[in-house]
Structures are given as structure tokens and as C-alpha cells.
Amino acid sequence: MRRVLAVLTAMPLIFFAAGCGSDGGATGAASGGSAGVKVAGDLGAKPTLTFPSGTPATKSSYEVIQPGSGTEIKTGDKVIVNLTVWDWDGKTNAAQGSSYDTKAPETISVNEQLPQVLQEGFTKVKHGGRLLAVLANDSVPQQQQQQQSAPAEPTKVFVFDVVGTQPPALKAATGKETGQSIKGVKVDNPGGEKAPTLTTKTGEKPPGELVVKTVIEGTGAKVQPNQTLTVHYTGKIWGTDKQFDSSWERGEAAEFPLSGVIQGWQQGLAGVPVGSRVVMSIPPSLGYGDQEQPNIPANSTLVFVVDVLGAY
Template sequence: MPLILFAAGCGSDDGATGAASGGSSGVKVTGNVGAKPTVTFPSGSPATKSSYEVIQPGTGTQVKSGDKVIVNLTVYDWDGKTNAAQGSSYDNKAPETIAVNAQLPQVLQEGFTKVKHGGRLLAVLANDSVAPQQQTSPAEPTKVFVFDVVGTQPPALKAATGKETGQSIKGVKVDNPGGEKAPTLTTKTGEKPPGDLVVKTVIEGTGAKVQPSQTLTVHYTGKIWGTDKKFDSSWERGEPAEFPLGQVIQGWQQGLAGVPVGSRVVMSIPPKLGYGDQAQQNIPAGSTLVFVVDVLAAY
């Protein structure tokens, strides 16, 4: 599980503001940026107020709101007793990407914009950073994060980019107009729909392969097998969709994991990996779904 999910559910709450640099939490961080930090806690009860402190400002590019920052992070539970480490991306050698946006607790939104690439940020997330409707009982322990900013995720592509493969699914047609124009998907066919998931690469991208735990930015069009009835299209809305891959239908989870960023794929998803016997707004029960998907970014 990504370590930053420890901060998820903290939600954004304007009442939780960052302390000035040199924050008042009393937590000390030593060691060099680029290696796992040593964290020392003050005696007594944990902080009840969220705060951040710039440990090292960094010398690279300034982090801005809206950036997707790549970080190494180390997490502690500050309970005033064992103050146990909960994990570090330095141990599993898997830096994480965090979108600096309104989904983050206020202290992180503010703190990240005070550091540059190569910088180190300490953040204390107490229960004042949890929106009242999300507060659980009993309260979560105060979390302490040390973030080392490695870089920034490049902005999402506008459309798939790469080499056309000539692959397709029998009975389904994808026309690629090129550039940033939407592909055309045709699913009117007398062919019997496949009983299992079928994924074909139409354009092969050259980016990193999608991991199941990532959040994706995609453009897509969805139609019903056999009828050519379109039920959804991000292209028509004029804005790509962004979602954690783990929160969409099974067909997408299985079909997009391992696909290189920049690719265009066409997927035929049987009912058992789609919506099954449940009718959706524009989708009859038991439908085989066909999607053409451009994978524009993954983080």
C-alpha cells in the first residue's frame, strides 16, 4: 500500500494551517537528503496541531500547487510511547508521486510549495487536519512524515503517441486520425462477444508501465458490443479522466495494468469483469463493454 495513503482521509480542512518554517512540533530530523532520515521525538504527549517545517529548502525547481511531486517519504506514528516507524520508501526503493492539490491536507498543500527539488519537508498531521465528517473514533495517532523531493512528474500527454501496431479485436474497428484528435471506435458487429477480457495495443507508447496501485490520467470512449451504442466518452467532454486504477471495474484494472504510458489500447470487457447483471444508466444488464483508451499519465 502506498505510504501516502496514511495521509489520505485527512481531507482538506482550511482550519489546519502550517506553522512557519522552524515549526513548533519539537520533532528533530537529522541525516542527509537522499537517505533515510533519523527522527527524534520530544518527550510528553504528541502534538495536537498540524504543522510543517522546511528541513532543507533544496536547490532545484520550486514546487508549485498543481505539480505532481515525486518523493521519498518516511512515516511515523507519534503516539508519545513507541513513536514507531510505519514505513519508508527508502526501504522498499519505491518513491511515490503525490499530487499537490486540494485533496491533500492543508499543511501539505502549503508545505510542499515552500521547498524545491532536492529539499526535505517535515510534516506533522494531527487530528485537526481531518475534516469533521471524516473523523473516526477512536482518533488516529498523530502522523509524522519526512518528504525528500526527488522531482516532478511530467505533465500528462494530450493523446497516445507511438507506433501503430495494426492489432485489433475481431468485430471491432478503431480509426486513428493522428495528432491529438480522438480515435473513432466502431462496435456494430455480428461477431459473438469474447467470453474473457481481450486487450489489444493499437498504438504502443514508450512510457513506464502502469502499476495497479497508480492513479491514471486517460482519454477513452466506451461502447456496447454489437450495437455501436456509445455510453461514455471523455473526449466528448473535452477533459481526460483521472482515477486510482484500483477503484474502477475489474476489466480496467486487469486490462490497463502493465500498459506503457502513451499507449492506445482497445479492450473488450465481458459482463463478469464489468457491471454483470446490474443495468447502469446507459448500459443494459449483461453488456459486453468495448473501450478505446489512451493512457496519458500514471503516478
């Protein structure tokens, strides 16, 4: 539900700033809402809030509204949640969006990039639980507070209903080899969790359009354009066999929003089942065009072999 999360971009503490924290992630009273906020509504449906009168809370906090009875959440998990968010400004306290309206639950990584109250709060609920979180400006790292020239954002209030946990990403593509290839390009599949070998030295003329071939066909869900992907890949220049990047060589899979990469990747990976290995030839118009990049000459046709390991 990234449309709802978009309202938070002006408040970098919420989900995207590393090192966020607050004074201990205190819980609210068990019988009342966190910082006096009260939650009503059944689990599995859009909640409603009642705000206390007076000045909005200036200290971040969380409260477990329903602990849930399913699997425990651990640090490092990617939790699937329905969430609803409000601006607590002490005036209208307006709702800013809900995944119950968009019918698109969001996946959140429980890691150090979350404010401390959420890192702690999520580990106190299980699948089927409901968490209330108040995120005030005390969650903004001090250095960010000093750098911000705009007025402080209103305190945010979230209600998270935990739907489940995203399964961990694969280590490598898994599935049936298809025998597909791109003329002039060779991919060798060593099997297991070993990196494939990509060869792009050829006298063949590069395709003028995007070409995507499935080398190994996975059996997972198809990648959606608005998802974040976990992938392993190697990239080379058509015709020269010059490698310019490889996550395999770094020893760590890459993770990124599909919407934030070059058009060739956006178009080529949308609809690919998780677990697949694909080889893509990307023309300059869908790559970097006439703009030279590190290790990539201008007007290069790029060739990638990509293992789609996860999508959320």
C-alpha cells in the same frame, strides 16, 4: 509506496479529504524540529526522529529541513517523494512505514486535496529537498470531526525527501499506428489531439475472453498495477454501437487508481506503455456480470478505446 499510505486510511485528513486545512501552516523554528521534533540522517537515506517529551502537538505545522537546489515545486505538480511516517502518540511514537524500506517512492499531487500545511510546505522546497510535516487533528474539516464517532487518530509526523516531479499527462496517444484491431470492432484515428472514433455495431460473436489490441504504441513507461492512471476513453456495448461513457465528450481526462476499476481494465491496461491507444473487448465476467448498470444492460460485453496519458 501505497502500503505506507494505507496506514492513513483511518485519518482521512491526510491525503484523501478535500478541503482539509489548518491554522495557516506555520513553520517550526529554523534550528529545531517542527513542534520540537528533530530530524537526523542524510538526504537520500531513511531519516530518524527525536520527539520532545510531553503531550503530542495538537496544531499542524511544517518545516523545511533542506530546501534543495533543483526545480521549484508549484501547485498542481505531482511530486515524487520518499516518505517516512510516524504516529506521535507521546508513548512509543512508532514508525508506521517508509518508502526507503519498500524501495518504491510515492507520487503526491500538490493540490487542494492535501492539508493546507502540505500545500504550502511542498511549494517551499525544491527537488533534492527535505520537508518535515506534523499533521494533527486540527487538519480535519469541522464537519468530518462532527461525523467521526471513533477516537481521534494520533498526530502523524512525516518526512518527505523530494526526488523529482512527474511529467504532465499527455493530451492524446502518441506513437506509431500498429494496424492491430479486434474483429468486428473499428477504431478510426484522426491524429493529433482529436478523439478516436469507436464503432462496435457488428454481427460478429463477442469474444468470451478479454481481448486487448494496441492501436497506437506509445514509448513511455509500462503501466504498473498499483499506479494511478490518467486516460481518455470511450466505452460502447458490443454489437449495438451504443455508447455509455466517454471522457472525450466530457472534455476532461479521467484519473483513477488502476486497482479500483473493473477487472477488464486492471488486466488489460497493466503493462501498456504510456502514450498508447488500446482497444479492449471485455466479457461480462471481467466487467459488470449480470448486474445492470446505468446505460449498460446485464451481461454486456464492453468495448473501450483507451488512451493511456499518464501513470504515477
